[in-house]
Amino acid sequence: MSPGTPTDVLVVGGGVIGLSIAWKAAVAGHAVTVVDTRPGHGASWAAAGMLAPVGEAHFGEDALTALNIEAVRAWPAFARVLEHESGMAVDLVAEGTLLVAVDPSDLAATDDLLDYRRTLGLSAHRRSARECRAAEPLLAPGIRGGAELVDDHQVDNRRVVEALILACRSRGVTFVEDEVVEVTTGTDGVTGVVLGTAEALAGTVVVVAAGCRSGQLGGLPEHVLPPVRPVKGLTLRLRAGDGVAGLRRTVRGLVHGRSCYLVPRPDRSVVVGATVEEKGFDTTVQVGAVGDLLDDARRLIPSLEEYELVDITTGLRPGSPDNAPIVGRTGIAGLLMATGHFRNGILLAPLTAQAVAAMLDSRHGEHDGQGPFARFGPARFASPVRSGTGPVDGPSTGGAAPSDVGR
Amino acid sequence: MSPGTPTDVLVVGGGVIGLSIAWKAAVAGHAVTVVDTRPGHGASWAAAGMLAPVGEAHFGEDALTALNIEAVRAWPAFARVLEHESGMAVDLVAEGTLLVAVDPSDLAATDDLLDYRRTLGLSAHRRSARECRAAEPLLAPGIRGGAELVDDHQVDNRRVVEALILACRSRGVTFVEDEVVEVTTGTDGVTGVVLGTAEALAGTVVVVAAGCRSGQLGGLPEHVLPPVRPVKGLTLRLRAGDGVAGLRRTVRGLVHGRSCYLVPRPDRSVVVGATVEEKGFDTTVQVGAVGDLLDDARRLIPSLEEYELVDITTGLRPGSPDNAPIVGRTGIAGLLMATGHFRNGILLAPLTAQAVAAMLDSRHGEHDGQGPFARFGPARFASPVRSGTGPVDGPSTGGAAPSDVGR
Numbered sequence: 128m129s130p131g132t133p134t135d136v137l138v139v140g141g142g143v144i145g146l147s148i149a150w151k152a153a154v155a156g157h158a159v160t161v162v163d164t165r166p167g168h169g170a171s172w173a174a175a176g177m178l179a180p181v182g183e184a185h186f187g188e189d190a191l192t193a194l195n196i197e198a199v200r201a202w203p204a205f206a207r208v209l210e211h212e213s214g215m216a217v218d219l220v221a222e223g224t225l226l227v228a229v230d231p232s233d234l235a236a237t238d239d240l241l242d243y244r245r246t247l248g249l250s251a252h253r254r255s256a257r258e259c260r261a262a263e264p265l266l267a268p269g270i271r272g273g274a275e276l277v278d279d280h281q282v283d284n285r286r287v288v289e290a291l292i293l294a295c296r297s298r299g300v301t302f303v304e305d306e307v308v309e310v311t312t313g314t315d316g317v318t319g320v321v322l323g324t325a326e327a328l329a330g331t332v333v334v335v336a337a338g339c340r341s342g343q344l345g346g347l348p349e350h351v352l353p354p355v356r357p358v359k360g361l362t363l364r365l366r367a368g369d370g371v372a373g374l375r376r377t378v379r380g381l382v383h384g385r386s387c388y389l390v391p392r393p394d395r396s397v398v399v400g401a402t403v404e405e406k407g408f409d410t411t412v413q414v415g416a417v418g419d420l421l422d423d424a425r426r427l428i429p430s431l432e433e434y435e436l437v438d439i440t441t442g443l444r445p446g447s448p449d450n451a452p453i454v455g456r457t458g459i460a461g462l463l464m465a466t467g468h469f470r471n472g473i474l475l476a477p478l479t480a481q482a483v484a485a486m487l488d489s490r491h492g493e494h495d496g497q498g499p500f501a502r503f504g505p506a507r508f509a510s511p512v513r514s515g516t517g518p519v520d521g522p523s524t525g526g527a528a529p530s531d532v533g534r
Numbered sequence: 535m536s537p538g539t540p541t542d543v544l545v546v547g548g549g550v551i552g553l554s555i556a557w558k559a560a561v562a563g564h565a566v567t568v569v570d571t572r573p574g575h576g577a578s579w580a581a582a583g584m585l586a587p588v589g590e591a592h593f594g595e596d597a598l599t600a601l602n603i604e605a606v607r608a609w610p611a612f613a614r615v616l617e618h619e620s621g622m623a624v625d626l627v628a629e630g631t632l633l634v635a636v637d638p639s640d641l642a643a644t645d646d647l648l649d650y651r652r653t654l655g656l657s658a659h660r661r662s663a664r665e666c667r668a669a670e671p672l673l674a675p676g677i678r679g680g681a682e683l684v685d686d687h688q689v690d691n692r693r694v695v696e697a698l699i700l701a702c703r704s705r706g707v708t709f710v711e712d713e714v715v716e717v718t719t720g721t722d723g724v725t726g727v728v729l730g731t732a733e734a735l736a737g738t739v740v741v742v743a744a745g746c747r748s749g750q751l752g753g754l755p756e757h758v759l760p761p762v763r764p765v766k767g768l769t770l771r772l773r774a775g776d777g778v779a780g781l782r783r784t785v786r787g788l789v790h791g792r793s794c795y796l797v798p799r800p801d802r803s804v805v806v807g808a809t810v811e812e813k814g815f816d817t818t819v820q821v822g823a824v825g826d827l828l829d830d831a832r833r834l835i836p837s838l839e840e841y842e843l844v845d846i847t848t849g850l851r852p853g854s855p856d857n858a859p860i861v862g863r864t865g866i867a868g869l870l871m872a873t874g875h876f877r878n879g880i881l882l883a884p885l886t887a888q889a890v891a892a893m894l895d896s897r898h899g900e901h902d903g904q905g906p907f908a909r910f911g912p913a914r915f916a917s918p919v920r921s922g923t924g925p926v927d928g929p930s931t932g933g934a935a936p937s938d939v940g941r
Contacts, residue, residue, distance in 0.1 A: 365821055414772055415839035418832055421825035432822035
């Protein structure tokens with residue numbers, strides 16, 4: 128694929144990652160087809176839309192955190208262009224997040240988190256309980272204190288996928304509402320995909336952005352399939368009725384050791400998220416998950432009691448062995464991976480799309496050792512893990528690909 | 535309406551009350567039309583299906599309790615014939631209910647309830663915590679004890695309304711999926727109804743069984759409209775997945791002063807009910823109601839945690855000033871009321887249908903002073919309440935109607 132040469136790009140998966148890639152690839156002049164049974168309605172639909180570079184479980188994942196920080200900074204420009212091309216608002220709110228602690232041990236965790244964020248160069252300011260309640264008057268009187276997380280933003284994830292679909296269409300992206308059961312290959316690399324209907328689509332590049340199902344595609348050797356697993360998440364959508372006070376601030380609560388996001392939207396709804404459950408490919412709405420989220424949310428903001436419960440959605444995040452994304456070329460020419468984004472799919476979509484679009488335009492992956500995903504290529508899992516001959520967490524080989532993977 | 539003379543009966547409202555009346559009237563040979571925008575999907579759909587003669591708020595309502603006790607006893611025969619005529623099971627379970635108390639004050643309330651039930655001649659046996667857990671192994675270890683309520687049964691309310699619709703159809707009942715905006719009257723009494731489409735339907739008898747909306751019909755003088763108000767209730771439906779233990783017994787829990795029913799169905803689902811909320815005609819699903827029910831249910835049966843939350847439904851019960859139903863003739867010839875069943879609509883449907891069918895067949899209401907609804911006729915509210923000239927809770931005048939109300 129020489130620069131400027133249009134390529135037939137097949138994107139497997141129409142979540143926020145696949146759609147962002149399709150859009151940017153179409154902008155770059157490629158002929159793009161997205162295959163998904165229901166674009167935008169997987170994990171991207173269930174998400175809360177937090178653009179939070181440092182999650183509660185990310186201590187020690189410095190490389191990933193650095194990537195996430197870069198990703199937050201990429202969002203405003205991405206949103207601006209997306210809104211322009213789609214003609215719809217995606218409601219990016221870059222006003223920071225109020226972190227609040229419910230008990231003394233949550234407050235200690237808050238302090239640890241603040242220290243860690245400062246070492247990363249992120250702005251974060253300790254706030255007293257009184258200051259927290261001044262910032263968000265609906266907070267429960269009993270909260271212990273918290274912090275202002277200046278760099279944690281939010282975007283309406285559902286509007287983002289809807290806008291991406293519009294932007295893709297306006298750029299001529301073709302949507303095929305089906306599933307991909309197999310990737311087809313020839314001696315020169317990928318040749319296309321086979322759909323659930325048994326119909327074959329030809330393509331010179333196949334981008335696997337099928338989230339937690341990316342490891343289940345037929346037609347590929349085992350060692351090429353990404354080691355992703357489903358990590359269930361459940362979010363609730365509440366809405367303030369007439370005469371009920373709306374939430375002002377995005378709140379991240381630590382509630383007796385559990386984390387809970389409350390993300391207000393301009394329509395007076397609030398997204399509450401999210402559970403993190405290892406339950407395989409199960410998407411049922413479970414009593415415990417709903418009950419716990421409702422309890423935590425009400426403990427933070429008692430007046431949510433009066434809100435209407437308008438939606439309960441589950442989704443399956445693509446988790447990888449090191450919690451980091453898997454983005455880059457594979458050992459098969461023309462086969463690219465963009466999966467494993469775990470809890471950061473919305474956050475990382477702009478950078479992922481940009482990186483994959485660059486791969487489509489570069490010859491033979493000569494620049495792949497650079498860029499934000501250099502340490503997050505498929506190669507870090509490919510051979511050693513599957514063959515058992517090398518260390519699982521060996522030094523990153525970067526996204527550098529075998530020769531001639533780009534065409 | 536002389537005995538044996540077919541009458542054109544218009545039933546306003548297709549809930550469990552209207553459907554039961556329509557079915558029994560059709561069985562008696564009348565030409566029956568039911569008008570409802572969505573038969574069976576109001577309060578009857580939201581119900582849990584408990585056939586409990588003594589609710590937690592019924593102390594002192596002895597006449598109503600006596601009616602309810604008679605109603606429980608009418609259910610087996612009603613269910614048997616309904617199942618026969620509809621060809622579908624309604625899953626009546628006459629195995630009693632296990633009452634359990636969560637804290638010492640709930641246990642004291644249990645003892646009070648037992649005493650009251652014994653004065654009514656109902657069988658009820660005190661059970662230790664250990665005995666309760668032997669009867670239902672999924673009960674939380676911390677429960678304080680409880681009782682076996684021998685006369686509290688359950689039926690699948692949704693199957694009941696579905697079966698009633700089938701039974702009605704098989705008996706030639708006509709369904710009109712619209713709303714009634716007005717009852718039309720002439721010098722001889724009712725002449726029919728006007729629909730939302732402005733179409734008029736003629737009828738010689740109009741039975742108002744429109745639940746909490748029965749007081750809103752146009753075309754009738756104020757003093758004839760029944761004083762019903764909407765009392766919101768919310769129920770949850772949970773389901774045990776594969777490998778998750780199902781609930782054995784119908785459980786009524788007292789949870790820190792709140793009441794919570796857990797009603798298992800043969801398909802391994804459990805209905806959890808129900809809130810009692812005075813919120814006008816609001817049917818939104820509120821966070822507090824869902825959260826409280828989930829909390830109470832989990833406190834009683836911790837393993838419900840693993841159940842799937844499959845349904846949340848709200849409904850508006852028709853509450854009356856004395857919590858008792860309003861069944862009988864009115865001051866307008868041919869106009870019958872069957873509403874105000876509050877929390878006992880499913881329970882009272884068989885008796886109500888039988889009573890109204892008898893009114894259709896009797897001349898001039900000569901037997902109306904007898905029968906189970908003698909003390910629960912519309913006349914007890916009609917003049918005194920509205921004119922302010924008599925006591926609100928004066929001695930019952932029975933269902934005895936003004937002369938010539940039956941035709």
